[in-house]
Amino acid sequence: MFNKIKWAYPALLFALLFSVTHQSWCQESTDSLALAQEAEYQDAPAYADNEYCLRCHSSGYFTLSDSVSGLSRRQPMCDNFNIPKDKFYKSVHRSFGCTDCHSAEYKNFPHATALRFEPAFACIDCHGGDENFAKYHFEEIDAEYTKSVHYKLENGEFTCWKCHNPHSYVPLARRDSLTTNFVVESNKMCLECHGDIDKLHLLSDRELTGVIKKHDWLPNQSLHFKSVRCIECHSAQNSDILISHNILPKDSAISDCVKCHSGNSILMGTLYKFRTIESRKSFGFVNSAIIDNNSYVIGANHSKLMNIAGVCIILMTFLAIAIHTFFRIRKSKK
Amino acid sequence: MTEQQIYFYPVWVRIWHVLNAILCLLLIFSGFSLQYSNPDFSFIKFRMAVSIHNFAGISLTFSYLLFFLGNYYTENGKFYRLKLKGLAERLYKQIYYYAYGFFVNEPAPYPVSKSRKFNPLQQVSYLVALYMVLPLLFVTGWALLFPEFILKKLLGISGIFLTAQLHVLMGFLIALFLIIHLYVSTMGKSPLSNFKSIVTGWQKVH
Numbered sequence: 160m161f162n163k164i165k166w167a168y169p170a171l172l173f174a175l176l177f178s179v180t181h182q183s184w185c186q187e188s189t190d191s192l193a194l195a196q197e198a199e200y201q202d203a204p205a206y207a208d209n210e211y212c213l214r215c216h217s218s219g220y221f222t223l224s225d226s227v228s229g230l231s232r233r234q235p236m237c238d239n240f241n242i243p244k245d246k247f248y249k250s251v252h253r254s255f256g257c258t259d260c261h262s263a264e265y266k267n268f269p270h271a272t273a274l275r276f277e278p279a280f281a282c283i284d285c286h287g288g289d290e291n292f293a294k295y296h297f298e299e300i301d302a303e304y305t306k307s308v309h310y311k312l313e314n315g316e317f318t319c320w321k322c323h324n325p326h327s328y329v330p331l332a333r334r335d336s337l338t339t340n341f342v343v344e345s346n347k348m349c350l351e352c353h354g355d356i357d358k359l360h361l362l363s364d365r366e367l368t369g370v371i372k373k374h375d376w377l378p379n380q381s382l383h384f385k386s387v388r389c390i391e392c393h394s395a396q397n398s399d400i401l402i403s404h405n406i407l408p409k410d411s412a413i414s415d416c417v418k419c420h421s422g423n424s425i426l427m428g429t430l431y432k433f434r435t436i437e438s439r440k441s442f443g444f445v446n447s448a449i450i451d452n453n454s455y456v457i458g459a460n461h462s463k464l465m466n467i468a469g470v471c472i473i474l475m476t477f478l479a480i481a482i483h484t485f486f487r488i489r490k491s492k493k
Numbered sequence: 494m495t496e497q498q499i500y501f502y503p504v505w506v507r508i509w510h511v512l513n514a515i516l517c518l519l520l521i522f523s524g525f526s527l528q529y530s531n532p533d534f535s536f537i538k539f540r541m542a543v544s545i546h547n548f549a550g551i552s553l554t555f556s557y558l559l560f561f562l563g564n565y566y567t568e569n570g571k572f573y574r575l576k577l578k579g580l581a582e583r584l585y586k587q588i589y590y591y592a593y594g595f596f597v598n599e600p601a602p603y604p605v606s607k608s609r610k611f612n613p614l615q616q617v618s619y620l621v622a623l624y625m626v627l628p629l630l631f632v633t634g635w636a637l638l639f640p641e642f643i644l645k646k647l648l649g650i651s652g653i654f655l656t657a658q659l660h661v662l663m664g665f666l667i668a669l670f671l672i673i674h675l676y677v678s679t680m681g682k683s684p685l686s687n688f689k690s691i692v693t694g695w696q697k698v699h
Contacts, residue, residue, distance in 0.1 A: 432640040432641055432643075432653065435639075436641055462661075465528075465658060465661050465662070469528065469661070472665055473665070473668065473669065476672050480673075480676050483591075483676070484676075487595075487596075487680075490596050
């Protein structure tokens with residue numbers, strides 16, 4: 160017993176020392192990382208000009224002063240107007256100055272109310288008709304978008320920026336590896352409004368429909384949400400553009416499992432597996448295998464090639480038998 | 494030439510054979526119906542075809558065990574032992590007989606005797622059908638009933654899809670075997686004599 164206590168003191172001391180050293184090392188490394196990042200941002204062409212705006216718009220607060228009383232007070236910056244520097248300087252628009260897109264009058268503070276009504280640029284305004292951006296098919300995207308339910312329902316109030324934040328936009332779909340993160344980021348665009356009543360009400364008076372409840376028919380719901388983009392089922396696919404922008408009305412959304420889980424696809428296999436196991440769990444092996452195996456419905460073995468080959472083989476066999484029978488009959492008559 | 498009778502088909506073989514025939518026919522008809530069904534037309538109602546196919550497939554597995562153990566423990570197994578030496582020549586002779594010799598009244602090259610129940614062509618086709626194709630059908634069929642054990646992907650293709658394709662291919666081969674088997678059975682002493690033999694157990698030989 161005594162021996163155990165004797166060893167406990169040095170161990171405790173070591174743990175304490177390690178904890179203090181580790182904390183200070185972590186603090187130092189965080190600081191140096193922030194400095195390194197800041198140095199990286201300074202390479203941006205409009206860094207110095209942007210600092211004037213970003214000192215408020217990236218800090219989470221701004222200082223409001225009253226010229227009559229001479230008092231100053233810090234106020235929280237609304238999230239919608241907060242532009243984290245790390246996101247802006249990693250976005251596709253990192254080389255831009257704030258006043259390239261926004262009025263130079265924003266340099267005056269407090270900002271005039273009329274400025275809030277300045278028309279925002281749409282993607283097509285800068286990228287349309289430009290050979291440098293031809294590969295992104297902005298014109299086709301714009302044409303698809305004007306067909307979409309967003310454009311029609313919101314009477315033109317809906318803009319590109321409702322889904323694509325110009326201050327942080329990165330083209331995830333054009334990166335080399337499409338990971339689950341890509342799906343999550345893509346769905347985040349939809350859920351920012353369709354999962355947040357406050358944001359939805361900025362555009363519409365409609366109530367939230369409850370994404371999870373609306374999709375309760377979907378097997379393995381959480382897995383689908385993690386692995387499938389909302390637009391896979393809720394938009395009309397157009398092979399000319401990478402990402403469909405024609406968002407369909409809810410009644411036209413795909414709810415037929417076979418659309419994805421069919422033919423020679425891994426998805427077909429996973430649905431077959433899912434339905435077989437679920438059926439076995441619900442009805443037991445004998446009942447699910449013999450009486451009610453719905454898994455077949457998706458056409459696990461449907462292959463046109465096999466269908467044709469099967470018929471051909473059987474017909475050729477019958478033909479050979481018919482010829483053989485013909486000669487047998489002829490022989491018996493001789 | 495005296496006519497002799499050999500007791501080729503003991504009771505267990507006849508029971509297995511009739512079970513095998515019924516179950517295989519059920520599987521082939523329901524299998525065809527499933528393979529070629531579409532929402533507008535199905536030979537057998539889809540749900541019904543699924544139930545028949547699964548019931549007959551599971552039953553056939555157990556019936557196959559009877560055949561396998563029977564062949565292992567009784568004399569019947571010796572008819573399936575294939576001698577590889579000179580096999581190609583024996584197969585050629587038998588094919589030549591079916592294709593030509595039979596029509597010009599040549600004697601059968603490998604007539605049925607107490608020690609030879611099958612001619613070389615029958616022996617090879619039964620071995621392939623019963624010891625290769627059927628086991629593959631069972632493995633793939635049971636795998637489709639327990640798809641969680643199937644490889645997710647093989648050479649970039651869905652494992653379930655490949656298993657299903659192999660199952661269908663083997664199914665076609667068995668259907669083919671059955672058609673030829675039935676036809677060749679009509680080539681006995683009379684068109685019905687072989688069918689009578691599998692019922693009574695006795696086969697007439699010269």
